[in-house]
Amino acid sequence: MNRTRTDELIDELKDLEGKIASTLRSQADKIEVAVSQVDLSWSASTLGHHAEIYYMNFQRPPHPFNAEWGTQLGMPDGWGTPTVEQVQAEIERLSGVDLKKWDAEYDDALSKLSDAKSALMIEIPSPPLSADEKYRGLASEIESISFDHSYQKDCLAQSMNANRPSISRDMRAISAGGVRIPANLYYSARIEGLRYTQKNVAALIKNVKLLLRYFELHQESEAAKKDVEVHSMFSQMTNNPLTLRKGDGTTQPFRGLVTKGQVITFESTLPVEEGDIVERELPNHQTEQFEILDTGFYSAHGGIQAHYQMKVRKVTASPISLHGSATTTNVYNVHGPNARINNQSVDQSHNLVGVGEDELFQKLKDVIQASIDASIQREQLLLAIGEMQENAGKRSFAEKFQNFMSLAGNCMTVVTPFLPALANLAASAQS
Numbered sequence: 001m002n003r004t005r006t007d008e009l010i011d012e013l014k015d016l017e018g019k020i021a022s023t024l025r026s027q028a029d030k031i032e033v034a035v036s037q038v039d040l041s042w043s044a045s046t047l048g049h050h051a052e053i054y055y056m057n058f059q060r061p062p063h064p065f066n067a068e069w070g071t072q073l074g075m076p077d078g079w080g081t082p083t084v085e086q087v088q089a090e091i092e093r094l095s096g097v098d099l100k101k102w103d104a105e106y107d108d109a110l111s112k113l114s115d116a117k118s119a120l121m122i123e124i125p126s127p128p129l130s131a132d133e134k135y136r137g138l139a140s141e142i143e144s145i146s147f148d149h150s151y152q153k154d155c156l157a158q159s160m161n162a163n164r165p166s167i168s169r170d171m172r173a174i175s176a177g178g179v180r181i182p183a184n185l186y187y188s189a190r191i192e193g194l195r196y197t198q199k200n201v202a203a204l205i206k207n208v209k210l211l212l213r214y215f216e217l218h219q220e221s222e223a224a225k226k227d228v229e230v231h232s233m234f235s236q237m238t239n240n241p242l243t244l245r246k247g248d249g250t251t252q253p254f255r256g257l258v259t260k261g262q263v264i265t266f267e268s269t270l271p272v273e274e275g276d277i278v279e280r281e282l283p284n285h286q287t288e289q290f291e292i293l294d295t296g297f298y299s300a301h302g303g304i305q306a307h308y309q310m311k312v313r314k315v316t317a318s319p320i321s322l323h324g325s326a327t328t329t330n331v332y333n334v335h336g337p338n339a340r341i342n343n344q345s346v347d348q349s350h351n352l353v354g355v356g357e358d359e360l361f362q363k364l365k366d367v368i369q370a371s372i373d374a375s376i377q378r379e380q381l382l383l384a385i386g387e388m389q390e391n392a393g394k395r396s397f398a399e400k401f402q403n404f405m406s407l408a409g410n411c412m413t414v415v416t417p418f419l420p421a422l423a424n425l426a427a428s429a430q431s
Contacts, residue, residue: 001215006123010208012116016109017201024106025198027097028191034094035191038087038184043067043079046163048173051180052081058090070170087183099187106194113147113201120208138211145200145207152193159185223395233402234304234423237412238264245277245289259416261312263290268297268306278312289316304423357425361389364418371414380407388422398426 043053043065050070055061056078065079092099124139131139160181168174238257242265245251256265256278263278278290290312300306365385372378384404391397401422408415 001123001125003212006120006208006212009116009120009123010205013113013201013205016113016116017198017205020109020194020198020201024102024109024194027102028194030095030097031091031099031102031187032191034091035184035187037094038090042182042184044163045070045165046160046180046182047165047168047170048176049081049180050170050173051182053079054082054087055079067165068168070168070173072170072172084183091183091187106190110147110149110197113197117145117147117204124211135214138207138214142204142207142211145204147197147200149193151196152189155192156181156185156189159189233405235266237405238266240280243279244270244272245279246271247275258290259412262416263310263312264307266305266307268308270308272308272310277315278310287316288314291315304426309420357389357392360418360421361385364415367414372411377407392425401426
């Protein structure tokens with residue numbers, strides 16, 4: 001649903017609603033008063049040519065027209081059959097409104113309202129099978145609103161039937177062919193049609209606004225669900241039992257993930273400080289220790305809650321590991337139109353590599369190609385990377401990222417350097 005286009009159509013409807021209220025409706029009120037006066041001089045019968053009979057000079061007759069006898073014995077004294085143009089001229093004289101101009105402006109407003117409604121129906125998606133009752137109800141109400149002369153015709157038909165005498169001896173009127181529509185009844189029906197149109201415009205604007213709000217709430221709800229999914233995904237990744245050892249010897253258990261040169265945890269209230277030690281017990285009951293060089297705290301953003309990406313140095317490494325040739329791990333950071341969060345600086349044993357989105361995904365593909373021996377898993381991962389690349393910057397990226405992570409469970413060491421950049425893209429897509 002194009003929100004900008006929908007807002008433009010709502011503004012157009014409001015303008016037409018204002019024109020109806022300020023001009024057409026005010027003139028219609030004057031026409032209605034004039035019609036009620038002309039009604040007093042009318043025969044009040046729609047039987048044949050009775051519909052065309054009015055008292056002289058459109059005055060109120062001393063006695064009502066006798067529809068039972070009608071003109072069977074000749075035209076009653078004082079009564080006659082003015083032309084439609086003469087009846088309209090009397091309505092114009094009494095109301096001070098140019099009926100031809102008013103009719104044209106009313107029909108033009110109806111046409112524009114109908115066009116705006118049709119344009120709205122293009123913008124409003126049809127309710128899917130999974131749509132809830134509220135969505136279906138609003139969409140149905142919007143679709144049912146029409147801007148035409150159907151209501152006016154119904155009102156006119158009701159008036160014609162209501163004024164048709166049940167008994168008449170006037171054979172001339174009974175045998176007369178065709179249907180005569182009194183101008184006063186015609187304009188009464190037009191005015192009722194205008195009121196109905198005015199009511200429909202207000203209802204259309206209201207229901208479209210409600211539908212827009214429904215979409216907003218639905219999108220917020222979906223975004224919240226995605227946030228929970230993204231957080232759940234990261235929580236599952238960082239669920240290894242670890243221990244924080246403070247400088248005073250006190251310890252505190254927590255859950256996190258240890259990768260090369262980094263410890264990630266979503267326990268944002270952990271009292272971690274630079275110089276503290278993170279301990280991890282291995283399956284052989286030995287304990288690894290990592291000195292915290294940088295706490296690396298990140299505030300909540302998008303679907304990623306507040307967390308630590310601690311930069312660490314392994315202090316239980318063997319002498320060869322400590323004094324041999326240095327190993328450098330590239331931690332990737334993405335920049336470009338869809339990137340909104342940057343990783344902070346790292347220690348001297350890790351390089352922060354800034355790359356564009358295309359280069360990021362290509363490097364990830366290269367690493368998977370070189371590191372994964374199992375052909376089936378390798379192809380699945382490459383396909384998942386391609387889907388992430390196609391959906392970068394879109395809300396669907398989080399879903400593609402989650403799918404990739406579910407496939408990469410047994411190769412986290414390989415993909416970990418890319419996780420900060422991918423997580424940033426996921427968070428950016430949710431904002």
